[in-house]
Amino acid sequence: MTAVFLGHSSSPLPAEEPACSGPQTVTLFRHAPLLLDCGRVLSDVRVAFHTYGEAREDATLVLHALTGDSAVHEWWPDFLGTGKPLDPSNDYVVCANVLGGCAGTTGAGELGGVPLTLRDMARVGRALLEHLGVRQVRVVGASMGGMLAYAWLLECPDLVERAVIIGAPARHSPWAIGLNTAARSAIRAAPGGEGLKVARQIAMLSYRSPESFSRTQAGERVPGVPAVTSYLHHQGEKLHARFCEQTYCALTAAMDAFQPTRADLNAVRVPVLVVGISSDVLYPAAEVRACAGELPRSEYWELDSIHGHDAFLMDPQDLPERVSEFLNR
Template sequence: MTALARPREPGPPPAAREQAGRQIALLFREAPLLLDCGQPVSDVRVAYHTYGTPAEHAILVLHALTGTSAVHEWWPGFLGEGRPLDPTRDYVVCANVLGGCAGTAGPAELPRVGGEDPPLTLRDLARAGRALLEHLGVRRVSLVGASMGGMLAYAWLLECPDLVERAVIIGAPARHSPWAVGLNTAARAAIRAAPGGEGLKVARQIATLSYRSPESFARTQSGWGTRRPGTADITTYLEYQGEKLADRFDERSYLALTGAMDRFQPSDAELRSVQVPVLVVGISSDLLYSPAEVRAYAELLPRGQYRELESPHGHDAFLMDPGPLPEWVTTFSRP
């Protein structure tokens, strides 16, 4: 058994950080959550943030792969009075996903299946999120999700159609392409080859290359030796990104969540069954999820609309260079 596979003591992973305003709910106490793999899970801890006055309708924000429930930290330009996520008008909820490492139960706390961490699915994550909404008294939601959060929004649309009124899906396909699965496969291989943090650093470097575009790196990381003599700026930038993630994220969560994304393969017929309005936003320079790929899934949705964000910065443009995106989200996300 490798160091990566050894069970840990129960409780939050060491990488989890306390965040201002974070709350914890203990769910599935009376009846278990049945994972798609067949494993029942009880007493599931879910960490979440809320903004605004509790109400029966909420805007549910679905975070990206290495994100947290603290929307005010990673999407501050979208949260606030007069912004797309306006706590003076909306009840905004965001939960750290099942399998994550920012307060919600991660792989180390879930029952093992065949001696391994359970193979989570995005539908599992949606069912855990639904239980949180019931705990909070929320009966209807508008979804806003980007990257992994956008894929998770597709899972919500299919798993919880009675709850969802509309959705905004940003920079995400409904299914992973061989390209996206291949990138995740390489990242997971790096983690398994070098458990204990070093592999996670390499995994993050691989992912970072797919999150930006050649033009973006040419604009921002074209120097040589400005940070370290004799070393390309792109090299030090990737090293920094790897170190930063390894300091705050759990490698088993990375394995679990990228696997859940890869396994999510809804059929075209399932997508055509979605009956609520959905705004799908592609990003013009996205190498991870090409705009043509994102648009093709939008066209399968009976009430889908497509818009394209023009940016040279690739997949991460929704964070770095949102342009008109806040206006689109504001207009579409409220019933």
């Protein structure tokens, strides 16, 4: 894994950070509770978020990935900044930590095991936009954020003007569910952190490709220890230091349970750019493209890279320009 991340690893800050407002925290659903898909109600939901640019009634909403957070300037320098797809000099950019996350928003541990859905997360995001006075959004999400973008298209069709979905299908395949099942099993078998480290190692294998590892993790960095072994141990330790195992289980379960039908997707009426990645073993390009085909007004573009799912971070190539062109139409 290289330095940048969208919920997959950490990065140094860019040399010049775009001016931001955050992290901020607001408590929503104080007067009218949030009804979850499971039937439970929540009141006083805390939401942590960042904004970039001058407040206005239209915005670009960024949806972070599984282990990401709302600080877009820290993890997406290729996309946030003057002249980039997320340009605070021309746009109002908003990103919030998801419900069930562990970066300031009401977390899974506080919810006592209540099951969450991606639609639940979208409803919390909608309430935040109402609080900020935003009436229309362009949605941009990658990986889990891309799946959450599908939930926004279904849950908030009156708010979404257009959407960009990067490296994500509309629904999890048995393969993706199986990987998450193994990760959650590791966490449950070894609670207290060791299982989360193993879960991260499992996930990291799916975020890259065999050729990517051959290029970046060959040989040994420590005598007698393969480079890929030390790399996976390092990634596990890093996630353990900053993340919550209850959040990991809750969010992956929500992703696995999100299974919109073809009819659901056929009802989406806004333009959507869907980006697949040629060597992605987590969400194969053919799977991502097939989901795009179920959207009436979609266009598909493929990032050609050896670096697997993480190519949108490690090797974006023309992706920022493609996204900018689509958002500015």
